[in-house]
Amino acid sequence: MAKVEEIFGTMVFNDFTMKQRLPKETFxxxxxxxxxxxxxxRDIANVVANAMKDWAVEKGATHFTHWFQPMTGITAEKHDSFISPLDNGRVIMEFSGKELIKGEPDASSFPSGGLRATFEARGYTAWDPTSYAFIKENTLCIPTVFCSYGGEVLDKKTPLLRSMDVINVQALRILRLFGNNDVTHVTTTVGPEQEYFLxxxxLYKKRKDLRFTGRTxxxxxxxxxxxxxxHYFGAILPRVTEFMADLDEELWKLGILAKTEHNEVAPAQHELAPIFTNTNMSCDHNQLTMELMKKVADRHGLVCLLHEKPFAEVNGSGKHIxxxxATDNGLNLLDPGRTPSENAQFLLFLCAVIKGVDEYQDMLRAVVATxxxxxxxxxxxxxxxxxxxxIGEELMDILESIEKGTVYKDRVASHMEIGVDTLPLFRRDTTDRNRTSPFAFTGNKFEFRMLGSSQSIAGPNIVLNTIVAEELEQFADVLEGAGDFKETLNGLIRKTISEHKRIIxxxxxxxxxWLEEAARRGLSNYRTTPDAMPHxxxxxNIALFTKHKVFTEVEMRSRCEVHLENYCKVIRIEALTMAEMVRKDIIPAAYTYLKRLSETAVAVKTACPELDCAMEINMLKYLRTLTDSLYVNINRLEGILTEAxxxxxxxxxxxxxRDKVLPVMGELRSAADEIERFVGEKYWPYPTYGELLYSV
Structure with a gap:
C-alpha cells in the first residue's frame, strides 16, 4: 500500500484539487x-466542469454520471461518455456546465409511492455542489439530488439538505442569544458505525436464501x-485483515475517513467506523462504504452481508449514528464545555434534543422500521x-437539581440557577455508555442505535435535524422577547425538564x-414495521415537516407508502424463496434420508428377524412427521401468498x-431446522451455519 497521506482523497475533486485546477477567481x-x-x-459551472473533466480523464475516467440516492435505499447512476463527435469522424472529450448542473434519467421504475404514474418516466437530477465529485472505477460521479417531472422529491438527499438548512437557521438564533456572533454556520455532524458479516x-453461492434475500x-x-x-475484539483473521486493508485503501482514495475496524460479537461479524464529518458528506460516504464493502469482499473470495439479521441465534447488525x-469556528454545541456560560448554552441545546425526541419518538421509530x-x-x-x-447519572442529577431548584453537590455545592456565573463545571464522561439505550448521550454527541445495517443514514438524520430545529425555534421565540434573559432561560429549561423527563x-x-415502566410513562412501543410506519x-408529523419545508404532505405520504410496500415485497420474496427451497431441496433431502432409514430397517430385520427395529421405526416416524409438516405448511404458505x-x-x-405470512414461515423454518439436525450431514443440500460462520 502507498502512504496514506499520498493516496488520501486522490480520487476526489475536493478543495485541494480545485485550487490547483481552477482559476483563483473562479474558485x-x-x-x-x-x-x-x-x-x-452557468459561466462558473462551465469552468468547473471542464477542469473536472480534464482531471477525471487524466485519472482514467471515460464516463460521467449523476450519482443519486432514490428511495430504494441504495444509489443509482446512468453513465454517459465524455465523447463528442467531430466532422472528420474523430471525437473529442467534452463536458459542459449544463451537463454538470442537470441530468435527465428515466424515473419510471424508481419507487414513488404514487407520486407519479408509471407512464410518467421523466425525472431530473441536479448537482449538489456541497458534496465533492469523485471517480469510481472509470466514471466521474457527481453527487446530485433527484426529483420528478412535477418537482416532487424522489430521493433521500434533498430532504436531508433541507433539514440541515433548517437546523442551521435555528441554531444560529440560539447562539446569538449567548453572544456567539462570530459563528456564521452550524452544521450537523455524523459518524456512522457500520456492522457487517463476511x-x-x-458457500454463499450454494445458499438460495442468501442470494435472493440477503439472510438465511x-x-x-x-x-x-x-x-x-x-470473537468480540479478538485477533482479526488473515483473510479478513487483507480485506480490511484493501477496503481502507479504496475508501481513503475517495476521501472517506475510515478509522476503526474490529471483530464484532457474532462469529464472522465485523465493524467499520469513520471519523465524523458533516451529515451530507457522511451520508454519501456511508453509501459508498456499503458498496465498496461488497466489491472488495468479492475480490477476496468473500461476500459482505449487510442484512440486519443474516443468521438466527447470533447477533444481527446495526448502524449506530x-x-x-458543530459551528464553523470549531465549537461542538453538545460539548458541556469548560465554563459556566458554555454549560448554560449546552443545557439549552440538550433540552431541545430531549424535548424533540420525546415529542417525536414515533417518527424516530418509524424511520428505522424495515x-x-x-x-x-x-x-x-x-x-x-x-x-x-x-444521559448518565451526573447529568441527570444536574437536570433534577435545576428542575427542583435544589442544591447540586459536586466538588462545590451550589444552587442550580442557570446564569453565566452560577452553573458548575461538570465532567463529560462520568458514566457508562449504556449499550441498551436507543439514544444515548456519550460525552459530546448522541448515539442513535436503532438504525439497521443496510439502511441509508439519511432518514434518521432528516428527522433528528428537523425535530431539534423545531424545538430550537420555539426556544428562540421565547428567549428573544424576554425582558429578563436569565430568569426566562431558567424557567424555560425547568419547564422542559419537567414536561419531558419521561423520555430519559x-x-x-x-x-x-422497563417495558412496563415505559408504558406507565406513556412512551410508545411499536414492535414491528406495520405498527410503526403509519405514524x-x-x-x-406532517405539520412539522411541512412547516419547515423539508417535505410536502404528499411527499410524506408517498414515503410511507414506499416503506410499507417494501416491507411486503421483502417478506413475499422471502416466502417464495422458502417455498422453492423446501419443494426443490429440503423435502427431497428428507425423503432421500427416509429411504436410507427404511432400507437400513429392512436390512436389519432381514439379517436379524428377532430384532424389533424400534429405533429405526421411531426415526422414520419422527422424520416423516417433520416432512409432513413441511408439506402441509408449504401449501398453506402458497395459498396465503395468493390471498395477499x-x-x-x-x-x-x-x-x-406480518400476521398471516410470517407465522407460517416460522413454522416452516422450525420443521426444516429440526430436519437439518436430524439427517446425516451428506444428505443436507446447503452449507450449514457452522460452515458459513467459521469458514473465513
Whole structure:
C-alpha cells in the first residue's frame, strides 16, 4: 500500500484539487455560492466542469454520471461518455456546465409511492455542489439530488439538505442569544458505525436464501455460536485483515475517513467506523462504504452481508449514528464545555434534543422500521423498540437539581440557577455508555442505535435535524422577547425538564420491567414495521415537516407508502424463496434420508428377524412427521401468498404479511431446522451455519 497521506482523497475533486485546477477567481466565486447556498452561475459551472473533466480523464475516467440516492435505499447512476463527435469522424472529450448542473434519467421504475404514474418516466437530477465529485472505477460521479417531472422529491438527499438548512437557521438564533456572533454556520455532524458479516463466496453461492434475500431463511444453530464472546475484539483473521486493508485503501482514495475496524460479537461479524464529518458528506460516504464493502469482499473470495439479521441465534447488525452539532469556528454545541456560560448554552441545546425526541419518538421509530430490522430490535443485541434517552447519572442529577431548584453537590455545592456565573463545571464522561439505550448521550454527541445495517443514514438524520430545529425555534421565540434573559432561560429549561423527563431512562433497556415502566410513562412501543410506519404520517408529523419545508404532505405520504410496500415485497420474496427451497431441496433431502432409514430397517430385520427395529421405526416416524409438516405448511404458505394479492391498502397488506405470512414461515423454518439436525450431514443440500460462520 502507498502512504496514506499520498493516496488520501486522490480520487476526489475536493478543495485541494480545485485550487490547483481552477482559476483563483473562479474558485472563490464557486466557494462563495456554496457557502451562501446559492446556485452556481452557468459561466462558473462551465469552468468547473471542464477542469473536472480534464482531471477525471487524466485519472482514467471515460464516463460521467449523476450519482443519486432514490428511495430504494441504495444509489443509482446512468453513465454517459465524455465523447463528442467531430466532422472528420474523430471525437473529442467534452463536458459542459449544463451537463454538470442537470441530468435527465428515466424515473419510471424508481419507487414513488404514487407520486407519479408509471407512464410518467421523466425525472431530473441536479448537482449538489456541497458534496465533492469523485471517480469510481472509470466514471466521474457527481453527487446530485433527484426529483420528478412535477418537482416532487424522489430521493433521500434533498430532504436531508433541507433539514440541515433548517437546523442551521435555528441554531444560529440560539447562539446569538449567548453572544456567539462570530459563528456564521452550524452544521450537523455524523459518524456512522457500520456492522457487517463476511462469508465465503463459494458457500454463499450454494445458499438460495442468501442470494435472493440477503439472510438465511433456514439454518440450525451450530454447536458454537457467540456464547464465549471470544470473537468480540479478538485477533482479526488473515483473510479478513487483507480485506480490511484493501477496503481502507479504496475508501481513503475517495476521501472517506475510515478509522476503526474490529471483530464484532457474532462469529464472522465485523465493524467499520469513520471519523465524523458533516451529515451530507457522511451520508454519501456511508453509501459508498456499503458498496465498496461488497466489491472488495468479492475480490477476496468473500461476500459482505449487510442484512440486519443474516443468521438466527447470533447477533444481527446495526448502524449506530453518532450525531452532534458543530459551528464553523470549531465549537461542538453538545460539548458541556469548560465554563459556566458554555454549560448554560449546552443545557439549552440538550433540552431541545430531549424535548424533540420525546415529542417525536414515533417518527424516530418509524424511520428505522424495515422488515430486516424487525428481526433485530428488541433482542438482547440491539435497543428495544421503545425510544428512550440515556444521559448518565451526573447529568441527570444536574437536570433534577435545576428542575427542583435544589442544591447540586459536586466538588462545590451550589444552587442550580442557570446564569453565566452560577452553573458548575461538570465532567463529560462520568458514566457508562449504556449499550441498551436507543439514544444515548456519550460525552459530546448522541448515539442513535436503532438504525439497521443496510439502511441509508439519511432518514434518521432528516428527522433528528428537523425535530431539534423545531424545538430550537420555539426556544428562540421565547428567549428573544424576554425582558429578563436569565430568569426566562431558567424557567424555560425547568419547564422542559419537567414536561419531558419521561423520555430519559438510564437503566437496563433489556429488562421486562422497563417495558412496563415505559408504558406507565406513556412512551410508545411499536414492535414491528406495520405498527410503526403509519405514524410517519400522523398529523403532528406532517405539520412539522411541512412547516419547515423539508417535505410536502404528499411527499410524506408517498414515503410511507414506499416503506410499507417494501416491507411486503421483502417478506413475499422471502416466502417464495422458502417455498422453492423446501419443494426443490429440503423435502427431497428428507425423503432421500427416509429411504436410507427404511432400507437400513429392512436390512436389519432381514439379517436379524428377532430384532424389533424400534429405533429405526421411531426415526422414520419422527422424520416423516417433520416432512409432513413441511408439506402441509408449504401449501398453506402458497395459498396465503395468493390471498395477499387481494389486500387493499399498503397498510392492510403489511398487517397481512406480518400476521398471516410470517407465522407460517416460522413454522416452516422450525420443521426444516429440526430436519437439518436430524439427517446425516451428506444428505443436507446447503452449507450449514457452522460452515458459513467459521469458514473465513
Amino acid at each position: 472563490k466565486a464557486f466557494k462563495k455560492s456554496v457557502s451562501e447556498g446559492k446556485p452556481v452561475a 462469508v465465503d463466496k463459494e 431463511l433456514f439454518g440450525a444453530k451450530p454447536p458454537k455460536g457467540q456464547e464465549l464472546d471470544d 453518532n450525531w452532534s452539532l 422488515a430486516g430490522n424487525d428481526h433485530r430490535l428488541g433482542a438482547n443485541e440491539a435497543p428495544p423498540a421503545v425510544i428512550s434517552m440515556f 431512562f438510564n437503566g437496563n433497556g433489556y429488562e421486562d420491567a 410517519y404520517v400522523d398529523a403532528k 394479492e387481494e389486500c387493499g391498502s399498503a397498510e392492510d397488506a403489511a398487517l397481512y404479511y
